[in-house]
Amino acid sequence: MVQANLGDNEVVDYLKLMEAKAxxxxxxxxxxxxxxxxxxxxxYKVYLEVKPELREGEELITYTHSSCPYCNSILNAVIFKRExxxxxxxxxxxxxxxxxxxxxxxxxxxxxxxxxxxxKGIDNPQLPLxxxxxxxxxxxxxxxxxxxxxxxxxxxxxxxxCWYCFFYSERAGYVYExxxxxxxxxxxxxxxxxxxxxxxxxxxGGEPTLRDDLVDIVKxxxxxxxxxxxxxxxxxxxxxxxxxxxxxxEAGTNVLYVSFDGVTPYTxxxxxxxxxxxxxxxxxxxxxxxxxxxxxxGFNDHELGTIINFALxxxxxxxxxxxxxVSLTGRMPREEREKYRITIPDAIKLIxxxxxxxxxxxxxxxxxxxAPISHLVEGLTGVPQFTLTxxxxxxxxxxxxxxxxxxxxxxxxxRVGELLAYLxxxxxxxxxxxxxxxxxxxVLSKLNSFIEWDRTPSTLRxxxxxxxxxxxxLVKHDxxxxxxxxxxxxxxxxxxxxxLYNHDVARVQRCNxxxxxxxxxxxxxxxxxxxxxxxxxxxxxxxxIPLSLWEERTGLKVKDYxxxxxxxxxxxxxxxxxxxxxxxxxxxxxxxxxxxxSKRFGIPVTG
Amino acid sequence: MTLFKAFxxxxxxxxxxxxxxxxxxxxxxxxxxxxxxxxxLNEDAFSSSDxxxxxxxxxxxxxxxxxxxxxxxxxxxxxxQVPESTEVVEVISFEEVDRNIRENYISIWSKGKRKLMxxxxxxxxxxxxxxxxxxxxxxx
Numbered sequence: 001m002v003q004a005n006l007g008d009n010e011v012v013d014y015l016k017l018m019e020a021k022a023x024x025x026x027x028x029x030x031x032x033x034x035x036x037x038x039x040x041x042x043x044y045k046v047y048l049e050v051k052p053e054l055r056e057g058e059e060l061i062t063y064t065h066s067s068c069p070y071c072n073s074i075l076n077a078v079i080f081k082r083e084x085x086x087x088x089x090x091x092x093x094x095x096x097x098x099x100x101x102x103x104x105x106x107x108x109x110x111x112x113x114x115x116x117x118x119x120k121g122i123d124n125p126q127l128p129l130x131x132x133x134x135x136x137x138x139x140x141x142x143x144x145x146x147x148x149x150x151x152x153x154x155x156x157x158x159x160x161x162c163w164y165c166f167f168y169s170e171r172a173g174y175v176y177e178x179x180x181x182x183x184x185x186x187x188x189x190x191x192x193x194x195x196x197x198x199x200x201x202x203x204x205g206g207e208p209t210l211r212d213d214l215v216d217i218v219k220x221x222x223x224x225x226x227x228x229x230x231x232x233x234x235x236x237x238x239x240x241x242x243x244x245x246x247x248x249x250e251a252g253t254n255v256l257y258v259s260f261d262g263v264t265p266y267t268x269x270x271x272x273x274x275x276x277x278x279x280x281x282x283x284x285x286x287x288x289x290x291x292x293x294x295x296x297x298g299f300n301d302h303e304l305g306t307i308i309n310f311a312l313x314x315x316x317x318x319x320x321x322x323x324x325x326v327s328l329t330g331r332m333p334r335e336e337r338e339k340y341r342i343t344i345p346d347a348i349k350l351i352x353x354x355x356x357x358x359x360x361x362x363x364x365x366x367x368x369x370x371a372p373i374s375h376l377v378e379g380l381t382g383v384p385q386f387t388l389t390x391x392x393x394x395x396x397x398x399x400x401x402x403x404x405x406x407x408x409x410x411x412x413x414x415r416v417g418e419l420l421a422y423l424x425x426x427x428x429x430x431x432x433x434x435x436x437x438x439x440x441x442x443v444l445s446k447l448n449s450f451i452e453w454d455r456t457p458s459t460l461r462x463x464x465x466x467x468x469x470x471x472x473x474l475v476k477h478d479x480x481x482x483x484x485x486x487x488x489x490x491x492x493x494x495x496x497x498x499x500l501y502n503h504d505v506a507r508v509q510r511c512n513x514x515x516x517x518x519x520x521x522x523x524x525x526x527x528x529x530x531x532x533x534x535x536x537x538x539x540x541x542x543x544x545i546p547l548s549l550w551e552e553r554t555g556l557k558v559k560d561y562x563x564x565x566x567x568x569x570x571x572x573x574x575x576x577x578x579x580x581x582x583x584x585x586x587x588x589x590x591x592x593x594x595x596x597x598s599k600r601f602g603i604p605v606t607g
Numbered sequence: 608m609t610l611f612k613a614f615x616x617x618x619x620x621x622x623x624x625x626x627x628x629x630x631x632x633x634x635x636x637x638x639x640x641x642x643x644x645x646x647x648l649n650e651d652a653f654s655s656s657d658x659x660x661x662x663x664x665x666x667x668x669x670x671x672x673x674x675x676x677x678x679x680x681x682x683x684x685x686x687x688q689v690p691e692s693t694e695v696v697e698v699i700s701f702e703e704v705d706r707n708i709r710e711n712y713i714s715i716w717s718k719g720k721r722k723l724m725x726x727x728x729x730x731x732x733x734x735x736x737x738x739x740x741x742x743x744x745x746x747x
Contacts, residue, residue, distance in 0.1 A: 048655040062622035062677045076676070079622070116624040120669060129659055129666065133673060141666040142673075391623060505673045506623055 011035055011542040015549065018179060025185035029519040036519060036542060037127065038135040038534045045073040046132060052078045052089045052097070061086060061109075067134070068092035069500035070331065072531060074132055077504070081106045088502055100337065100501040103393060105345030108361065112392040115369035115420075118510065119145040119389030123194040126521050134508045137528075137535065138521035145389045146196040147522060148512035151232070152186060154178070154217065155206040156540060159563040160234065161602045162270065168206060170558050172537070174544035176206075178518055180213065180220060187224045189520045195384040200228035202257060209237040210561065215247045222252035230290075232257040234270055236563055239277035242284065249287040255319060256282065260291040263310050263584045265594050267300040269601035273570035273594070276579030279317050288319040290491070296326045297342040304347060305354025310583045311490055312402050320491030323347055327499040327529070337501060344396050344494045351492075355407065359400060359492065363409035365416060366392040372424035377477040379430025380440060385477065391507040397493040399485075403457040410489070413455040414466075422446065423474065440475060447471065459488055498526040518543040566607035567594045611645065611687045611695050611716070614653075614661050620678020627704040628670070634687040635696040642696065645687040653682035667712055667724055668701050692718075 011032050017024070038044060044067070054060055059081040066077035066088065077090040079102055086103035103109045127138035136142070156176040158168040169175045178186070190198035201221060208214060208231055221229055231248065235258045238245050260275060262268040268275075282289050291311055295301055304323065311318040325342045345361075352360045367388050374387035399410040410416060426439050447470055453461060460466035472481035498507060503526070511524035517539045528535045551557055570576055571586075571594060580586055595605045613632040620626050634645040653661070658672050661682065665671060675682070689695050695716040702709050714724045 046655050062620065064677060065673055113623060118624060118669065129663055132658055133671065142662060142671040144669065144671075393623075506677065509671055509673060510623075 014543055014545050015553070017182070020179070020181060022181050022184040022188060025182045025518075026188070026520070029185070032542065033126070033138070033519045033521060036517075036539050037138065037521075038131060038531075040131060040135070043072065043534050044135050045071065047073050047075055047093050050091050050093065051076045052091050054078065054080055058082045058087075064088075065133070065505040066090045066503045067500055067531070068095055069098060069503075070095040072500075072534070074135075074505075079504070088504065098501060099334075101341060101343060102502055102504070103345055104343040105349070108345045108348070109393070112366040112396070115366050115371075116392045117368050117371040117387075117389050119371075119387055119512075120195070120384075122146050122196075124192065126189075133505050134524075134527045134531065135534070137508075137523045138517075139514075139523075142509055143524075144510050145512040146387070147190075147193060147198050147514045148386065148388055148390075149200045149202055149514070150190055150198050150522065151202045151204045151513070151515045151525070151528075152183065153205060153515065153540070154183075154203050154208040154211050154214070156544070157210050157558075157561075158205060158207040159210060159236070159561050160207070160270065161562065163602045169547055169550075172541070172544075172547075174541055174546050175550040176518075176540040176544040177211070177550075178543070180217060182518060183217060184220065184224070186516045186518070186520065187221055187226065189516060189522070191225060193522070196386055199226060199386065200230070201226050202230045202232050204232040207234060207237075209233050209235075209244070215244070215251045218248060218251040218253050228254050230255045230257050232292075234259050235278040235289075236271055236274045238281060239271075239274035242281040245278075245281040245287060246285045249282075249285040253287060255288045255290055257290050257292055257322075259294070260307070261293045262300040262303045263306050263580065264303070265589060265597035267303050269597045269603070273565065273567060273576065273598075276576045277570075277573070279314060279579060280575045283314075283317040287317075288486075289317055290320040290322055291318060292322050292324060294324045294326055295342050295347055296340050297346075298339060301342055301347070301350055302354070304351050306583060308351065308355060308359070308400070308490070308492060310580075312400070312407065313583060314579065315402060315490060318490065319486055320493065322491075322493040322495060325494065325496040327497045328501060329499055332501075344393070344496050347494060348396065358407040359398065359409055363398045363411045364396045364494075365398065365411075365420075367395040367397060368392055369416075369420055372420050372427050373474055373477075375427035376423050376430070376443070376474065379427050380436050380475065381477075388512060389510060390512045391504075391510040393496070393504075394507055394511070395493060395495040397491065400490045400492055401457040401460070401488065402490070403459075408455070408457050413452045413457070413460075414470075415450045415452070419447075419450040422450070443475060444471065447474070457488075498530055500530055503530060562604075564604045564606040565598050567591065567598060567605050568607050608688050609691045610648065611689045611697075612657075612660060613685045613687060613697060614657075614664060615683045615685060616661075616675065616680065618675045618678050618680035620674070620680075622677055625705060626674060626678065629702045629704065630664075630668075631700045632664075632685060633698045633700070634685075634689065635698070636689045637694045637696065638690065645689050645695070647685055648688045649686040651684040651686065653684055657682075657684055663721070664699060664712075667726070668699075668710075694722075 061079045064077050066075050068075055071094055073092055075090040075092055077088050079088050084106050085101055086106055086109050088102040089099040091097050121143045125139045125141045127140050129140055133142055156169050218229055231253055259270055265272045293307055311321045328337055348361050348364050367390050371387050371389055374385040378385040401408045426443055430439055456466055469481050469485050472478040508524050508526050511526055513525040514522045515528040516522055523535050598605050611634055613634055616630040618628050635642045636645055662672050697714040699712040712726055715722045
């Protein structure tokens with residue numbers, strides 16, 4: 001039985017829970033959850049009397065709710081068009097007016113909005129309606145999307161000390177590291193999510209590879225029936241430990257989600273030197289990698305096309321690139337925000353320029369555009385389907401094929417817009433009671449007409465592979481065919497996580513990327529990280545162990561596992577040269593520049 | 608007698624998706640096994656302190672207050688007169704105009720808490736239907 005110490009400032013005594021069972025954590029979660037949720041007055045205020053007005057030259061798009069970046073208060077916000085861009089403006093009675101660019105291209109905003117669909121949410125939310133959105137997360141019954149991917153924080157320890165990061169254990173003052181039994185309880189919550197149980201999780205941190213039981217964790221999660229496990233990592237340890245990469249793959253890890261901000265030491269001082277070795281280790285055991293560049297205007301936005309080229313060069317191991325326009329945290333004056341801010345349409349335009357039009361603005365679709373596929377399958381099978389229904393402004397994607405030296409986005413040989421619109425109509429017919437066999441036959445007979453065979457990459461043209469894959473994905477909803485499709489292509493995506501400056505509650509309510517907290521709440525990504533003091537930090541601190549006690553208990557010192565980089569050894573390796581060859585001119589960079597780039601970033605250099 | 612708070616609402620918006628909805632509420636109470644229609648005593652302007660109560664009615668319809676503020680809207684707070692310590696039956700009629708969807712939601716409230724909420728597929732609530740659902744003898 002759990003002996004929770006419930007003092008005024010202490011919610012959980014985690015040291016007493018080291019041997020606790022999953023059921024104990026479940027019992028404890030029910031007791032402490034309501035002490036950790038946000039409270040009106042203490043955590044936020046409501047100022048909904050003031051409605052921001054439009055000014056000359058501005059055109060109303062809509063109103064929404066947002067939060068004040070300085071006091072978290074809930075505010076009315078207006079979203080409007082000005083000079084071909086979309087803006088958001090709100091007024092806090094305490095902190096004044098806050099205006100921010102919301103989307104860099106009005107036309108693309110309108111095009112993407114056409115694909116918006118709302119989901120059905122979940123049937124068994126963990127929290128009742130007690131507070132206004134976004135201070136009721138956990139989930140509450142307002143939520144419109146079921147979880148597509150759930151993050152599980154394995155540790156807040158990290159072996160790096162990146163200058164911009166504030167939540168690793170030394171700075172936080174505690175270590176948050178749930179036991180495997182505790183993780184079992186969290187997985188149970190995910191499996192019980194109805195009507196769509198969670199099927200995909202991301203193990204994250206801190207740095208998850210610091211946990212020596214990482215392989216056991218992956219095995220436990222797979223054994224529990226989670227079909228997709230990805231590890232979000234800087235991948236440095238994996239560069240030096242091929243055996244660990246092999247074990248992770250054998251345990252069932254589906255893909256690594258790896259930070260990769262550019263191809264040079266200047267744009268990617270975090271792991272530029274180690275990435276080639278990690279990729280090589282992954283290639284050997286068939287473990288796919290998705291590169292995740294955070295885009296910052298003026299810092300690495302000139303390398304977007306090069307990053308895609310790097311990925312296409314290593315298509316045998318790199319499955320995708322998921323760009324993340326920067327989310328601006330902390331107090332930042334407007335001029336500084338404008339300097340760094342980049343939105344999805346801005347990045348899409350840059351990719352068009354930097355790939356010479358190979359990947360154009362028209363090749364991108366918003367995430368919910370694929371919802372009609374799920375609706376069709378749901379109509380055919382009668383079984384609730386995994387459906388991506390997040391806000392259209394949250395993400396965009398395309399698929400890119402390489403045929404010899406030619407880059408071919410999927411939209412050049414499949415009329416994607418027409419196909420999805422057709423599937424949407426067929427799903428509506430099914431919903432109105434049409435005969436499912438007739439609808440299926442119609443879809444089958446029509447599929448071919450959406451394909452431009454003369455423009456189709458040769459691998460997909462051969463024996464009409466594309467048609468077979470489309471049939472299996474669209475009609476059979478066959479996960480393995482989707483996998484086969486992914487192996488032949490590069491997924492290029494964008495996901496713009498919010499910050500308090502561009503914060504829109506409409507996006508929060510549609511979010512489908514969550515964190516599970518140690519007390520079993522499912523919190524949308526953009527609440528967990530955008531309101532960190534209320535969500536992330538509060539619950540991790542409650543379930544954490546003071547750093548000094550952790551060091552005493554484990555006999556480890558934080559400084560013992562901090563990474564020190566041997567730049568000379570890394571840049572002299574054949575693997576390093578081979579991976580960047582033809583992508584970046586490494587000979588123009590002096591070894592001193594390499595060392596300086598690493599040190600400036602906060603990673604000491606040895607050797 | 609005491610007051611039971613309910614809402615009426617209309618909203619039309621196009622962002623982030625088209626929405627054109629109307630919500631009307633009728634309130635009944637149960638007395639001696641019979642269902643009696645409650646009188647509307649007062650209408651009031653909607654304020655931010657009413658949001659969570661409104662959303663308690665909206666979420667079964669897969670809607671939130673944030674959806675409503677995205678467009679042109681009007682919300683009225685309705686106060687119905689009901690006897691104290693009685694079970695109250697709230698019938699919410701929901702219409703999504705452009706998609707020609709009409710649904711009814713029946714809730715039973717006891718001591719200020721919702722005991723039950725049912726979506727009723729028939730387009731109109733009629734007396735017999737209500738009686739059957741609630742297991743009552745008659746309606747006035």
